[in-house]
Amino acid sequence: MVLKSAIELDIIEIIFTATSEGGCACISVISPAKIAARIPSKNPDASVLLDRMLRLLASYDILKCSTCIKENGEVERAYSEGPTCKFLVKLKVHGFKELVDVGDGIGVAINIISSKHPHIQGTNYDLPHVIADAPNDERCFITLITHTRASEPLTYYKAFYVLGVEHVGGSDERCLKLLKNCWEALPRDGKVIIVESILPVAPENIASSHIVFEQDLLMLARNPGG
The missing domain is CATH 3.40.50.150 (Vaccinia Virus protein VP39)
Known part of the structure; x- marks a missing residue:
C-alpha cells in the first residue's frame, strides 16, 4: 500500500529525478521536506508523513536512506534511489514513432x-x-x-x-x-x-517464481522438445 501510494503521488519519480540530476546518485539525496514541496499537498505535516512512508521503503531497499544530526540534536533523514527504483519510474521512449x-x-x-x-x-x-x-x-x-x-x-x-x-x-x-x-x-x-522472463536458479515461494515456472511448464506441454 505504501509503495502504491508513493508511485501514485510521483514520490519515487521525484526522488529518482532529483538524485540523478547531479550525475552521481550515490551522493545525491533529497529530504522529505523538499519532496513534500513538490507534491500537491496542503497538509503542514506532509514532510513528517512522507518520512514515515519513505523509511519503510528504505527498510526493504527500495530506497536508500542517510542520516545527519541537526544543530538542535534532531536526526534528519534524506533519501535517494534504490536499485529497484529504475523499474518503478516512467520510461522514456525515444528513437521511433x-x-x-x-x-x-x-x-x-x-x-x-x-x-x-x-x-x-x-x-x-x-x-x-x-x-x-x-x-x-x-x-x-x-x-x-x-x-x-x-x-x-x-x-x-x-x-x-x-x-x-x-x-x-x-x-x-x-x-x-x-x-x-x-x-x-x-x-x-x-x-x-x-x-521475456528469466528463470531463477533456485525456486522461491514468491509470485514471480510461480509465474516463470508455470510458463516453463507451458512450453514443456505445448512445444516440441519442451
Whole structure:
C-alpha cells in the first residue's frame, strides 16, 4: 500500500529525478521536506508523513536512506534511489514513432503502450482468428498474418515488440525465424524489443517464481522438445 501510494503521488519519480540530476546518485539525496514541496499537498505535516512512508521503503531497499544530526540534536533523514527504483519510474521512449507488436493477441499490450506514449503509432500483428474480436483504437492498426505470410519477411518498420512469443511459438527454429524476420525488416537504427522472463536458479515461494515456472511448464506441454 505504501509503495502504491508513493508511485501514485510521483514520490519515487521525484526522488529518482532529483538524485540523478547531479550525475552521481550515490551522493545525491533529497529530504522529505523538499519532496513534500513538490507534491500537491496542503497538509503542514506532509514532510513528517512522507518520512514515515519513505523509511519503510528504505527498510526493504527500495530506497536508500542517510542520516545527519541537526544543530538542535534532531536526526534528519534524506533519501535517494534504490536499485529497484529504475523499474518503478516512467520510461522514456525515444528513437521511433512506429511499433509493431508481434503476436499480441487482441492488442492489450500495444494499446497500453500507445495510450501512454501517444506519439507512437502501434500495429498489432497476429492471426485473423486471434484478432477477430480485437477492440478498435485510433492509435493502433491491425495487421493479419496469413499462413503464407507467417514465414515471409515483415513489412519495413523501425521497432518490433515481442512479448513471450517463444512460449507458444512452436520449435526453436520457428521462434528464430520469427525474430529473424523482425530483424530483417528493421532499418539501420531500428530495434527489436524482446520482453521475456528469466528463470531463477533456485525456486522461491514468491509470485514471480510461480509465474516463470508455470510458463516453463507451458512450453514443456505445448512445444516440441519442451
